[in-house]
Amino acid sequence: MLERLGLMPTQASTVSGDVDALYLSLVGLSLVFSLGIAAALAYFAIAYRRRSEAHEAEQIHGSLALELVWSIIPFTIAMGIFIWGASLFVTLKRPPDNALEIFAVGKQWMWKLQHLEGRREINALHIPVGRPVKVTLTSEDVIHSFFVPAFRVKQDAVPGRYSTVWFEATKTGSFHLFCAEYCGTEHSGMIGTVTVMEPDDYQDWLSAEMAGGMAGTAQGDDPLSVAAAGGELFRGLGCHTCHRQTAGALGPSLTELFGSQVSLRGGRTVLADEAYLRESIVDPRAKLVDGYQPVMPTFQGQVSEEGLMQLVAYIKSLAAEQDS
Amino acid sequence: MDTQVTNEHDRQEHYLNVDYGIRSWLLTRDHKRIALLYLGSITFMFFLGGIFALVIRLELLTPAGDIVGADTYNKLFTMHGVIMIFFFLIPSIPAVLGNFLVPLMIGARDLAFPRINLASWYIYSLGALFGLWAVFTGGVDTGWTFYAPYSTTASYTKVVPTIVGAFLVGFSSIFTGLNFIVTIHRMRAPGLTWFRLPLFIWAHYATSVIIILGTPVIAITLGLVAVERVFRIGIFDPALGGDPILFQHLFWFYSHPAVYIMILPSMGIISEVITCFSRKRIFGYSFIAVSSLAIALLGFLVWGHHMFVSGQSVYAALIFSVLSFAVAIPSAVKVFNWTATLYKGSISFEAPMVYALGFIGLFTIGGLTGLFLAALGLDVHVHDTYFVVAHFHYIMVGGAIMGYLAGIHFWWPKITGRLYPETLARIAALIVFLGFNLTFFPQFVLGYLGMPRRYYVYPPEFQVLNVMSTAGATILGVGYLLPMLYLTWSLRWGARAGANPWRATGLEWQTPSPPPTYNFATTPLVTEEPYAYPLREAREY
C-alpha cells in the first residue's frame, strides 16, 4: 500500500522486507514519541495559558523518579533498536558462499561491471533472480557509492581499496542503480539499471554474442572469463618470470596463496584476501613476504583497476584449482 | 543603530550612545558591540547562503537541469553548506548572543579577554573574506564535507581559499570559546555558584569545550587537504600513497561534535525562554545542565556513524552505532524536562515562546530520525540520500536556527532598547514553522524512496515531492525575510523597552536596556537559584 502511494520503494531483494520492517517500526516509534510530546505541549499550552496577570505558576523543581523513567525507558528502547539494526547489518555484510561474483569499478562518471564469465557492461547490470550476487567494488579515481534502492543496499567504492556488497533479487524487472557519493560534475548522471532476469534468460544473456539486441548494454568483445583475462595479463606483464613454481624463483609461488596465511618479514602474518593481493601488486613493499627480497617492482599506474581485479581473480582461480 | 538623540530616554548613557563613529565600533572592546559586529557579519552570510539555497530549490523544481549547469549546481550546494555551517551556524549563537549575554548573565563587566574578543571578530572577517573571494572568483564544488581524494586531486575549483577561510573562522571560534571558559570560571558575580548559573551559560560552557577540543582537528585536517592539493604530498589520495578513509575519520571527528556546537547554545536559549514565558522554574535543572556536558563528551565518540558504508570494519561500526544511540538520551532528557516545565505554568505566547515550542517539535523529529541513521542496517539504505538532508536540516535549521530566532527576539529589547512588533513576529514564527516543515518533511520520504543527495538531475518519479519542498522553501524564505525587515524597522520605530519587558529573572534583566558599557552600575549579588519565578518585584531602572 505504502509502495503504491509512492511513500516506499519497491521491495526487490531478500533484505528489503527486513529493512522496511525496521524502518516502519521506527516510524511508529517516532509517531508515538513526537505525538506524545506534541499532545503534552498542546495540552499544557491550553490548560495553563496565562488567563490574567495574577495567574501564578505552581513552582515544581523536578522529580528524580521521572528523570530516571524518561532516561531508562528511552535507553532500553534505543538498545533494542541498536541490536535490531546491528543484526541486520551483519547479514548485509556477510555474503553467502555460493554468491555469483561481479566486479565493479566506479570512475567519473560511470559504473564498469564485469561478470565472472567475462561479459562486461557499463551502467547496466544483469543478474539472475533468486541467486545471491556479490559485487566487489573499487574506484579508479574518487569515491563513488553503489546504491540500489530497490535492494536496500549501498556500499562506497573507494580508490585503493576493495569493498563488497551483496544482494539476492526476489523479483524480475529493472531497478535504479545510483552513485550515492558525490563525485563531481556528472555525479547525478552516474546512474544505471539493474535488470533482474529469470536464471535461464540470464544464462542466455551471458553467452549471447555481441549481437544486435544486446549492443546497448554489453561492452567490448572480450570473450575471456575474468580469471582467464587475468592470466593473459599475468603473462603479458611478466609476472610469471619471477612467480614460478621452480626452485630458486625470485618470487613466491602464487598457486596456493589465496585464502592462506602469509608470514611476513618481521614475524607478522596476514590473511591473503583480495585486498592483500591488490596491495601486493600496487605496493609490493607495504608487506614483504618472509624469505624474499624486495625486488618486485610496483605496478601502480601500469594496470587499470579492472586489470587488477582480473589479476586478483586469476590468482584466486589458481588456489581454487588446487582445492578441487 | 539608532543614533538619533531625540528624547529623554536616550539621555541615559548606554553602550550604543557612549560613542559614535566608525572608529568607536571597529576598535571597541565592549563585548556587546562586538556581538553586534558579529550580528551584522553573520546576517550577511546567512542571506548569501539562503540565496544559494533558493537557487538550489528552484533548480530541483523539475527533474532536468534547467536554470544552472551541473557544475554551477555543485558549487551552489557546496557554498550553501560551507557558508551556512562555517560562517553562519557555528558562530551564530555563541558569537552574537553568547558574546552579548555571557558577561551580563553572570554579572561581569565584560569578557575576560576583551581584546581577544575583538581579534576573534577580525579573524572571522578575514576568514569570511577568503570565503567570499572563493565564492566570487569561481566558487568551490567539493561539498562542504571536502571528501578526499575529490577535494585534493579531482576538483578544479577554489578549494584552497575556501579552506583558508574555514581554517580562520575556526580560530575565531577558538578565541570565543577560550574567552567564555575563562570568563565563566573566573568572573561570576558573588553568590553565583555553578548550580545557580543560567542554563544558557551551561550550554555555552559545554559548547566552548567542544570548540576548543574539536576545532584544531578540523583546522589540521583541512590544512592537510591544502598540503596534498598544492604540494602533491600523499596523505589522503591513494594514488599518492594516502588513505581517503583517514580523511573521513579526521573530518567527522570534528564535524559530528560541530553539530553540538550548533545545537547546544540553541538549547540554552530554549531553557531561558520556556521558563520566562511560563513563569516557572525549570524542571530538572541539574539534569539539563549535566546533559549538556554529557552531550559534549559523548559527542566526541560517535563520528564513525557517518562512515557505515565507507568500508570501515564491522566492529567499528557496531561501536559507533551503540554510542550514537547513547548520545540520543541526554537530548531526549532535555526535551522531556522542557515539556514538564510547562506543567502548571502560567504560559503566554510571545514570539520567542512560539519559536521555542516550534524548536521542541522540530528538534524532536530531528532527534528521532537520528535513530534511523544510527541503526546500522537501516543506515545502509538511507545514508547519503535526502533522508539525511532532511534529518540534519531538522536539527540545524529546525533546531539551531529556531532557537537563534527565539533568542534574537527574546533579547532584542535588551540589545536595542526597543520592542519588536509582536503580532508580526508571531505570524513570522508560524510562517517559518510551516515553511520549514513543507520544505524538509517531504525529503524524508524522498530519501527513503532512494533519491541520493547532491543530485542535479533526478528520475522523474521524485518530482512531486521535490515540488512540495521547493514550495516550502519559498514560504520559509518569506518567514526569514520578515524578521530581518521588522527588526530593522523596530530600531527606529519600535516601542521603548524597559529594563525587563518580559518580567524575566536573570541578571541581564536587572540592568537598563540597552545596558551601560560596563553592564552593571554595581556588581550584583546573587542569593538564589536561577529561574526563581515568580519575579518578586519588577524593578525599574
Ligand SMILES: [Cu+2]
Ligand atoms: Cu557520484
Ligand SMILES: [Cu+2]
Ligand atoms: Cu554525526
